[in-house]
Amino acid sequence: MTLLDSVVMQGLGRHGALTEEDKTLLLGLELNPRRVSAGEVLWQESADVDLFCVIKEGWAYSYRNLGNGSMQILKVYLPGDIIGMRDFGFARRLAGVAMINEGVICPFTHQQLFEIFGCSPALAVGLIAMTVRQQAILTERLVYLGRYAAHERLAHFLYELYLRLKRIGAVEDNGFFMPLSQEQVGDALGLSAVHVSRTFSMLRDEGLVVRDRQHVTLPDPEALARLVEFNDTYIDEALPAVFQSFT
Amino acid sequence: MTLLDSVVMQGLGRHGALTEEDKTLLLGLELNPRRVSAGEVLWQESADVDLFCVIKEGWAYSYRNLGNGSMQILKVYLPGDIIGMRDFGFARRLAGVAMINEGVICPFTHQQLFEIFGCSPALAVGLIAMTVRQQAILTERLVYLGRYAAHERLAHFLYELYLRLKRIGAVEDNGFFMPLSQEQVGDALGLSAVHVSRTFSMLRDEGLVVRDRQHVTLPDPEALARLVEFNDTYIDEALPAVFQSFT
């Protein structure tokens, strides 16, 4: 899973917007792969912002540790995602990032990012669009935290993962690998681990979600989508036409 | 309140990063002021993304109307803020925007934005930083929705407004004008209007917040900040050093 395979860049590629030079620049972000272990912290909250990363393998999450002892997971990152763009424009990290399972990441610097911005308007637009898209996912989570009940939050969370994993070819027979513990799911959804367990049981009893250890299957994804009224424009939609004249 | 007075741009100006041409470009975003009335919807969810806006006067909010009949307010915009950047990179609006009270807005187009990106790296960085900053505010709200109780959410919300208003000179004697109804505050914080009322009473009884109709006073802002462990780096922090060599 390289950045070139990622969704936004594929979109740009389809429109013929990417030159060979663009592709070279993009691959330049992935020259320094590093193997990381499960649970490894890539950076802490408030650390200096020096690097960004492409995830090649494994899952990660960004998080905030709170004064009251709890943790809020902000976002789960999958292979092909860029980590750290949230902090672009800040001197210090607004959130920590840790690996969920083991994987491979490719760090790159501010300088590389600036170089891309300077050399390739098409890539600049692509990177910005990618960042905005990640924010859209965050916004969707905010809506769910604010206004939906536990079973809707969990259903939405699983369905979102399902869609994102499907795009990168990580779904088989409506099932996928899901390395998060229920405690971590709770930290992402603003629920206690106990209630996540209860809610999983509920969804199982309704035939919407089957879970076996770290493997989740959605027997009827469409039924789940209906339950959460999933709005998938923010995940799948192409760049608007106006960008094509620009790039 | 013009964009030039806004915080990020002031930051850039202080570093001497803005040329006269930059300033002209920036003022070009504010050539078409339009008076808007209280409650006026600037655009609906799913509408085509054609315009962005600078708010010159008045408050606005972005929101999502949900299937279950409730509404989630995503963000409150104050004078000097840019509205709509959230949708940059999408063909359709991810959220509606409406005015809270009457005011003046200055719409501008994609084309103007592209022109700025093309002509002035300094402004491009400033705009991106501004967008990222708005997203940081959203993230902070997400954390509070997920992991804090009603009184903490409200205290945080008020203190954030206090800081943002102070920066634009709209705070006097620790008090400020706050045109949101309790129902709207509830929609922002994921609470019912009734509970917002209860919580206001609670904060009043503790001497932390005085409210008289649309006027809010924080007798002891520092005490409030301590209550919410307010992390203000995301509001006030300057651009990191690496940007200064770039711009």
Add this chain to the structure above:
DNA sequence: GAGCGTCGATAACCTGCGTTATGAATCTCT
């Protein structure tokens, strides 16, 4: 394969917040 730590299921209990309702105060329109 014994021992230990993590993870998840389920139960019992409690509370913060939603819901509904009522009345008072304030705003708006004519």
Add this chain to the structure above:
DNA sequence: AGAGATTCATAACGCAGGTTATCGACGCTC
């Protein structure tokens, strides 16, 4: 200035979800 519409405060009641606790099932390591 009167009528209707908003907005807000407060109370009564119920429930979703937090908390604590217990137990079984899997993973580790030696």
